[in-house]
Amino acid sequence: MKAIIAGTAIEQIINKPFKVYHTEYGDVDASIDGDILFILRHRSGHTDAPHLINYLANVSLLESMDVSHVITTHAVGSITERLLPTNIGLVSDFIDFTQQRPFTFFDGVKRPLRHVPMNDVFDDELRFQVIRASVERNLRISPALTYITTNGPRLESKAEIRAYRSWGADVVGMTLNPEVNLIHELGIKLSSICFSINWAAGLDEEGISFIEGESRKKLTLRVLDIALDALRSI
Numbered sequence: 001m002k003a004i005i006a007g008t009a010i011e012q013i014i015n016k017p018f019k020v021y022h023t024e025y026g027d028v029d030a031s032i033d034g035d036i037l038f039i040l041r042h043r044s045g046h047t048d049a050p051h052l053i054n055y056l057a058n059v060s061l062l063e064s065m066d067v068s069h070v071i072t073t074h075a076v077g078s079i080t081e082r083l084l085p086t087n088i089g090l091v092s093d094f095i096d097f098t099q100q101r102p103f104t105f106f107d108g109v110k111r112p113l114r115h116v117p118m119n120d121v122f123d124d125e126l127r128f129q130v131i132r133a134s135v136e137r138n139l140r141i142s143p144a145l146t147y148i149t150t151n152g153p154r155l156e157s158k159a160e161i162r163a164y165r166s167w168g169a170d171v172v173g174m175t176l177n178p179e180v181n182l183i184h185e186l187g188i189k190l191s192s193i194c195f196s197i198n199w200a201a202g203l204d205e206e207g208i209s210f211i212e213g214e215s216r217k218k219l220t221l222r223v224l225d226i227a228l229d230a231l232r233s234i
């Protein structure tokens with residue numbers, strides 16, 4: 001089995017209903033279509049805010065369904081020109097700046113203590129397939145972005161964005177961590193695609209404005225289409 005974890009729009013591309021799956025960490029809303037498991041990161045109706053998502057439950061469902069490869073998708077704000085608003089890119093590294101989110105399976109309580117390396121989280125074969133699928137659709141894709149995850153739900157201050165840029169972050173969002181740490185802890189092959197819906201705080205003279213409506217929907221569906229093509233080619 002392979003999987004996609006996405007924020008929105010999957011409900012629009014798969015015909016099968018979403019069901020509640022129970023895991024030892026909590027409930028997950030997901031659907032299976034062929035050999036692909038679709039997980040609604042924020043649950044049905046987008047009810048869970050980024051800091052309240054049950055990342056442990058979502059990721060442990062991958063384990064119990066024997067998922068070998070997963071693609072996660074994330075809306076982000078642009079910090080550098082490496083990813084312009086409306087464009088898509090692959091995450092190659094991250095800065096986890098979240099607080100108070102359960103972030104490990106191996107805490108020495110439920111499972112033994114382990115210090116899992118995070119220097120090689122994203123899978124090369126999946127990365128290649130995502131790039132191939134994008135190129136075949138005549139879409140440019142940024143191949144290597146550093147994503148900083150903030151806790152949210154508030155957006156960042158201008159000084160925070162200046163600081164994150166100086167640390168090497170290209171994009172900012174609220175959902176990459178601890179999702180990818182947990183997936184990597186379980187040894188599941190992973191690729192994360194992000195798409196930019198705004199310039200981060202202080203980078204657009206007119207203030208913060210988000211791509212919304214039809215163009216946002218189109219962008220999200222395009223990313224899901226690429227993710228599905230990539231997974232089916234593995």
Ligand code: HPA
Nearest residue numbers: 075076077172173174200
């Ligand atoms: N900041 C944090 N998360 C986001 C943003 C942003 O500017 N845009 C989309 N997700």
